[in-house]
Amino acid sequence: MAFLGKEYKLVKHENYDExxxxxxxxxxxxxxxxxxxxxxxxxxxxxxxxxxxxxxSDKREVTFTPGLEFVEFVEEGEPIKSTYTIDGNTVHQVSSGSDRVANFTREYDGDNLVVTMTCDKWDGVARAYYKA
Incomplete structure (x- = not known):
């Protein structure tokens, strides 16, 4: 887990607006x-x-125990139930609000981080690319 403690900066994203x-x-x-x-x-x-x-526009910290659901509040004020799991160099996050479920998969590979994002209300896939 060499990625722990490394700061990753956003380089680009795809389909993020959708x-x-x-x-x-x-x-x-x-x-x-x-x-x-x-x-x-x-x-x-x-x-x-x-x-x-x-x-x-946003500075926040999210503390979690892998596998345990918890409630967090996003900037828009809606409570979100989230569960994180860690499998090697991959961090999975499932977050559900009042009427939708979003999935985030963070895949760390050395100095690269790719975040894949999906939502049950959308057929597409978004990705964000980061560099340490």
Whole structure:
């Protein structure tokens, strides 16, 4: 798990706008998020992990225990139930809101991170590419 503690910076994304719209985000928020120059980092703390997200419009920390569902609140204020699991260099996240389910798969490969995103309200696949 050489990726732990490394900060990954967003390089590009594909179909991200359509993914964000499938989550029900307003167009203004989608446009704002498309401009974000974000970083993310995953740190292990004993039995828990913390994701650190940082962008001009959002700075947050999400602490989780793999396999245990918990409630987090996104910027839009809706409570989201999330479960993270870790399998080698892959982190899976399933998040469900009031009427939709989103899946995030983070695949770490050295200094590269690819995040694949899907939503049950959308037939497409979005990807974000990061570099450490």
């Amino acid at each position: 993914f964000l719209k499938s989550l029900g985000l307003p167009n203004e928020r989608v446009q704002e998020m498309l401009k974000n120059d974000e970083t993310e980092k995953l740190v292990k703390n004993g039995d828990t992990y913390t994701f650190y997200y940082n962008s001009p």
